[in-house]
Amino acid sequence: MSALLNKRLARSLWRTKLRLLAVVLMVFVGVFAGITFGGYAHNLGGMYDTMQADDETGANLADLWIDNRSALWTPEEVNSFCAALGTAWSSSTVSPSLDSCEGRTVTQGAMFHTNDTGQHIINSMWHGIPDGANADRVWMPEGHSEGRTAVAADEIVIDAHVTEALELNLGDTVSIGAGNATADFTLVGMGYHPLHVLMAPEGTLFPPEPGQYVVGYLSDAGMARLTGEVVGASNTILLDVEGTPSFDLPDTSEYEGADIDAVKGLVETALAEAELDARVRDRGQNEPVEVMRQDLEGTERTTVPFTVMIASIAAITIVLSLQRLVQSQAK
Structure with a gap:
């Protein structure tokens, strides 16, 4: 039964090529966005950790x-x-x-x-x-x-x-x-x-x-x-x-x-004691450092929601297409 519905769904989508293209693109964008955002967050975090590390390879922030x-x-x-x-x-x-x-x-x-x-x-x-x-x-x-x-x-x-x-x-x-x-x-x-x-x-x-x-x-x-x-x-x-x-x-x-x-x-x-006048800042008060931290955290936070949002849109489109197919076949 499911195989028959899938075949009819494919034929229905093929008749409406624009809808088919939209579904394919949304699935592709969802997968691609997840991989891209996840890879970017992973690479960005690794780069910051390596750059700021207190060792021979890092810069020791x-x-x-x-x-x-x-x-x-x-x-x-x-x-x-x-x-x-x-x-x-x-x-x-x-x-x-x-x-x-x-x-x-x-x-x-x-x-x-x-x-x-x-x-x-x-x-x-x-x-x-x-x-x-x-x-x-x-x-x-x-x-x-x-x-x-x-x-x-x-x-x-x-x-x-x-x-x-x-x-x-x-x-x-x-x-x-x-x-x-x-x-x-x-x-x-x-x-x-x-x-x-x-x-x-x-x-x-x-x-x-x-x-x-x-x-x-x-x-x-x-x-x-x-x-x-x-x-x-x-x-x-x-x-x-x-x-x-x-x-x-x-x-x-x-x-x-x-x-x-x-x-x-x-x-x-x-x-x-040394009679010096100065401004004192830690990492949270140093603008370039804080921007980097928030950039990394923002990337990590948005990876999953953005991927889920794209995947949800694709899923809703597919469900609506299935519903329309079932209704048309019921007639």
């Missing part, structure tokens, strides 16, 4: 960012803060230990790029990353990056998101600026950074067209050469805590930041 973009701290001030933090930490009851306290310079700037269409001044951001840095390193996954990290004062790594659009190759000389200073650097690598997975300037969530925003990673000596400051001068301090202390998630009603709040209390004490 920092736990706290302490910054003051309006002033530079001297190397002595950074060392004074880190020493004060270590002292406060050792005399506290905070359970996770401090893995590293590192000074960095992160500055807005420009790239002066020339191609077939003329000369262009491209909005940019430059990171000074010491050789052997522990946190927020350049991520260079095998097969998806080229070259190596910058070590010498005249070397630079350009974020791999933009190298193709700008037609850059290893060994090219790039001219960049920060403030009133400009300098030429040799391109030695193309990699990624955990704070720039989404290539958007600070303050915006919408990435510009490829090649209209550049991020580059210099050595600490290279940053000193670009800015004219001494090696080790910093406007950002990165803290890496053993493990991953819990931090508050902005999109939840519960408060999850008890662990990181204990660390922030020690940071405030050390800042006061």
Whole structure:
């Protein structure tokens, strides 16, 4: 009986080719959407885990960012803060230990790029990353990056998101600026950074067209050469805590930041002792990191409902077609 109904359904659908095409397309879209969304969520989660991992292959995403973009701290001030933090930490009851306290310079700037269409001044951001840095390193996954990290004062790594659009190759000389200073650097690598997975300037969530925003990673000596400051001068301090202390998630009603709040209390004490004025942010307060987390969670949440919705539409169409067939045969 079911075989007969199936044959009659097939003939009925064939007579109404548009309905048949709609059913086939909806089934195909449902299956394809499920596979695509599931694969994307799996790959995205794996990429974030690998990139942020504290091992030789990862970039080791920092736990706290302490910054003051309006002033530079001297190397002595950074060392004074880190020493004060270590002292406060050792005399506290905070359970996770401090893995590293590192000074960095992160500055807005420009790239002066020339191609077939003329000369262009491209909005940019430059990171000074010491050789052997522990946190927020350049991520260079095998097969998806080229070259190596910058070590010498005249070397630079350009974020791999933009190298193709700008037609850059290893060994090219790039001219960049920060403030009133400009300098030429040799391109030695193309990699990624955990704070720039989404290539958007600070303050915006919408990435510009490829090649209209550049991020580059210099050595600490290279940053000193670009800015004219001494090696080790910093406007950002990165803290890496053993493990991953819990931090508050902005999109939840519960408060999850008890662990990181204990660390922030020690940071405030050390800042006061070192007489530094700074903004303190954890992972939930750092916009690029939080956008990545919500992107991943949103993808994981919508995979099943979206697939079910498409499959339900296809199922309803098939049921209605069966009902119409049965009614027509009953006549």
